[in-house]
Amino acid sequence: MTEAVERAHADLAPADLTLAHGELRDASTNRSRVAFDRNPRADREFFPDGVDPQTTVLRVERAGRVVGVINWFATHGTSMTNRNLLISSDNKGYAALHWEREVEGGDYLAPEPPGFVAAFAQTNAGDMSPNVGGRPGSGPTGDEFENTRIIGLRQYEAAASLLKQPGVPVRGGVDHRLTHVDLSATAVSAEFCGDGRAHRTRGPIGGAAALAGTDEGKGFAGFRQQRNPFWDALSAVLYRLAPGLRDAQAPKGMTLPGRLLNRLRPFIATRFPVQLLRVGPLYLIGIPGEVTIVAGLRLRRTVAELVGADLENVLVAGYSNGYFHYVTTPEEYEAQRYEGGSTLFGRWQLDALRQTAARLAVALRDGTPVERGTPEPGHSGRIRPAEDKTADGPSPGRVLTQPAPSYHPGEQAGVSFVAANPNNDLRRGRTYLTVESEVDGAWHTIADDGDWSTKFHWSRGQSTGPVVQITWDIPPGTTGPHRIRYHGDAKDPAGHVEPFTAASDVFVIG
Structure with missing residues (x-):
């Protein structure tokens, strides 16, 4: 990735940007509809089919020629099941490769920079599955390789169709704000909490539902989504002893206490970067995790209102700059499906992120600096490369x-x-x-x-x-x-x- 940034920097040149939006409704399904249906009617009605259909394209042109495209659309890169042992860029990778190589006919050995680059980016895909058949490796066929191709092709076709529209010219420059937030100890003001009271996030804890896996892939034996009687009963005892923990984490069936694990060795980060990037009228909320579509909608509404942007021009850029697993709404969290069990910092995690995004939006709007906060300490170690286990006999290459x-x-x-x-x-x-x-x-x-x-x-x-x-x-x-x-x-x-x-x-x- 570093090399890609260096090459892009070396390739700086005048360009025209154009923004366009469309809809794609047959490349995703809601894998946690039970949790989604707990949200208020106004949120559910925004997504009448339980999916986020918006597909967005940013087109890059030089001298009248399209040289690059970035597409944002919400669906998991899990058309390949967890039984696949080949390295794969999944459906979004197929969409990019198809456009660059099969449509554009790119030269594999062309000197840098390449003639055309297609990027298929992610947005609030937390509960969006490409397995439209409703089970792992299913949808629209029973073959995971063919499904990867088809779902990727649908994303490509939706994006390519937007190039036929005039789009909106991008004007107004580029700007951004970034801060680091300690999600294990964030005081969230009443303004951002749905019950009108102030709350506080707590340390990271994995839920039993997270270990159960999802409708896209089996997890560990003995765990289920939603109710896990043993872990729920054990957690209920702990909640009675610790009201602050109960307010933040209940009704999660707690299984993996991050604070205790971190005492043994660095295991779960607690400080994360949250970013707001503006490219003309387009605003990208950089969240280091997987955000459900309603959680994403609330983040988008928060920023759009403060900066005066159209809602369709405000996107959650998921999986950005780090990774803390999932973000659900407080209502979805109650269901303790996989996504809720994987919302490590509890019920108020989304509201803490909304509060942070609001602070970034005000700073970006007013042209003022923002405190960058304290990043997570580096914990990287060195991994020895595997030894070559070639046996005595024929040499490699025979x-x-x-x-x-x-x-x-x-x-x-x-x-x-x-x-x-x-x-x-x-x-x-x-x-x-x-x-x-x-x-x-x-x-x-x-x-x-x-x-x-x-x-x-x-x-x-x-x-x-x-x-x-x-x-x-x-x-x-x-x-x-x-x-x-x-x-x-x-x-x-x-x-x-x-x-x-x-x-x-x-x-x-x-």
Whole structure:
């Protein structure tokens, strides 16, 4: 990410920005409708289908040519289930790759900067699931890979359609405010609390409902969403002994007390950055967590009212600058579904964030500074890279299984190699594989490990040591000679890492 920022900074140039909004209603569903329905009628009526359908596009043009697009839409990146062991950027990643590579036809080896960049960003997706079939890996089909493609394609199509609209030119410059807030001890004024009384947040505690998992993926055995009799009864005793804890955390069935865990070693942060960013008429509320759509609506209304912006131009930018799990409304918190159990700082966490966002909004509006607060101390440690466990025998790169001599479009080509440990070099900005096509005696890369058509399966293997299997789903219209190359990095007994490249036999598509 740091390199991406550096490249963007080096690529600064005049550009025109345009903002447009639309709706997308078949790429999300509310996975916690029981909790959503506890909200007041005015909030529920704002989302009559229980989903946030707004899709927003910020278009970047240079000399009349679109060079970049940022889209915001609320749906979880969980079309892939927790059974998937491949690294995946899920439905939003597919949307971006489809636009950049399949539609724009980007050159994989093009010099920096790239010709077109598509970013599919997240907003208040806390209770928005892409599994429109209502269970993990379901919706609209029963295949999680196909679902990832379809839900990504729907987000792309909704965003691309907005480019056909004139949109609103973005004027007024860029500004922002950021502060760090200690969510374990925030005094929340009565102005921001729905019951008209002041309250206080408490230390982070994980709920039994959080350990149960969601409708998108199974959690730990013995835990359920909503009621967990043992943990609820134990917590009720503690609540009677500690009224302040009860006010902040009840009715959560408490299981993971953050303060106690932090005494053993840094485990759960308590101080987090909250940011407000303005790009012309667009306001982004940077929240380091997953915000439900009604919680997001309240944050958006708070900021919009103070800065005088249209509500559609105020978005929650979830997962920003850090991560503290979930944010629910106090009403949703009562239900203690997964999202409520994962709202670590309790019932008043949203109102503490609204209070903070209001302070940032006033400062941004009035052009005044804001106290940045105290950030969380750094707790990063060093992880030793895994040793290369290649057994005595064939060296990495040797082909174990060659592809067939020929294929037809629509079939899958595959090859397996003796492998090195991928952790020897993460090949950042490069690739573990390439699919190459021969044209006029020269080989050209047509796909790499970022493409939807390729998969890179690594396993420990047996007699040969680690094995990598590379597959490629051959696109329609493909013809001619092709080969698959594996790019790895082998570690010798002394710990030195050397890159290598191996290639399959040539196969013909026709």
